[in-house]
Amino acid sequence: MSKISIKDLNLYYGQHQALKAINLEVEKNEILSVIGPANSGKSSLLRVLNRLYEIDYARVNGEVLLDETSIFQIAINDLRRRIGLIFATPVVLPGSVYKNLSYGPKLHNRYSKTELDALVNNALRSANLWDEVADRLEDSAARLSGGQQQRLCIARTLAMRPEVIMMDEPCSGLDPISTAKIEATMLKLKKEYTFVLVTNNTKQAARVSDRTAFFYMGELVEIGPTQKLFTSPAEKRTNDYIRGRFG
């Protein structure tokens, strides 16, 4: 049984069709990379999975199942707790590090101060950020470095105890060291979570993911084990893209 199962999914922004008849399974505890040129529908796919497309007034048809239940049947705040999303640019909310981390949990549950402290502590440790901010929890989150902010965003998602973590080009604005830290975090967390990683960096996809899906113009062109997709892709378009011939 797949963690997420997408069947015949179409997404429209007005007249523009951003996703075309997508069929895709995401397995439990895998890291699935989604690659493709700009406007290929990668980010749109993520925005469907946690139904964030609804705030863009987009239309969807088709089916998406999370643990065999349609995401359209799941209460929206619960769905978004279970499927977390990390954006390309780290956006910290105004306020302290602690406030950023406790924002999500507080929306879903009444926690005592001790429980919240434990959640925050665990999330920061899981995101490999604890050592750097342990004594700065009450400082403004905006004062952290870019790489720290992105790990804070990961921790903020982890604090909600999600099942799936989606990342939309999480390292696009980061230096190699910060990138390495985030990749290490993903590999460490893979045992407990399922990852969908949208990336423009094909090398990153090759480094961390179990399987890779190639999207082009709203279509899923090819999906397969990362190793195979990068060495011997079945489709010519995939081959052209990973060899850098377009996109």
Added chain:
Amino acid sequence: MTLRIGPRTSQIIAYTILLLMTVITVLVLLFIIFYVLKNGVGQLTLEFLTDKTREMGREGGILPSILGTIFITVVAILIATPLGVGSAVYLVEYTRGGPVRRIISFGADCLAGVPSIIFGLFGFIFFVITMNLGWSILSGGLTLAVMILPTIIRTTEEAIKSVPHTYREISYSLGGGKLDTILRVVLPTALPGILTGVILGVGRAVGETAAVIFTAGSSLGLPTSVFSSTRTLAVHFYILAREGLSMPKAYGTAAVLIIIILAINFVAYRLMHRFIARYY
């Protein structure tokens, strides 16, 4: 022969002209404040600030007017802030920028430009006569609330619009609903901007004459409730000066008015900076 000005010279000329404009603006402002304070500070004794007004203002202090001004302004702000912020939230977050929002925003802009004496007349007819509130702090406060509402709506609207869209996305993606997002993310982020609107409103309310003379009256007694008629500082100053009762007392009143406005602005900006330093 053509006269050619090099880029360096034109820079210097532009710089000088802009600097001159700034200097003129600041000088005019400083001159007004200095002139009023120079003529009025001599009047500022403890007795002037804490005594009742006697002999129509020729003698005594201005305590009733200070209290009247504070009460009317507080009533106006208490009514206008929630209404204004609520309308702005509705306009930005719930109308999707459609025709409703454009029409209401346009209406608010027009209202902001209406002369205050029109509001005074409206307040007199509606609050004083029709609603039978009489000349009172309540009538004056309600009138001022209507008058400063557009300012608060427009500044709040701009403040809310300038909250990055990504903040909302983050909140939604963490499972927040629309209301959670507005209350916990949008409004706190927009607070400095909202506060600016409220300060502008306070400034207009404190200094207003025409709108309150029709609605709060010009009684010199100490206000005892929101139904008391009262005379604000600005009205008191106007009457003292126009009736030729006492120019020194008029300047004293003006000095108090200016000091109050400066103090409000100073405190508000300090609060705002402390807030910004804490959250950004």
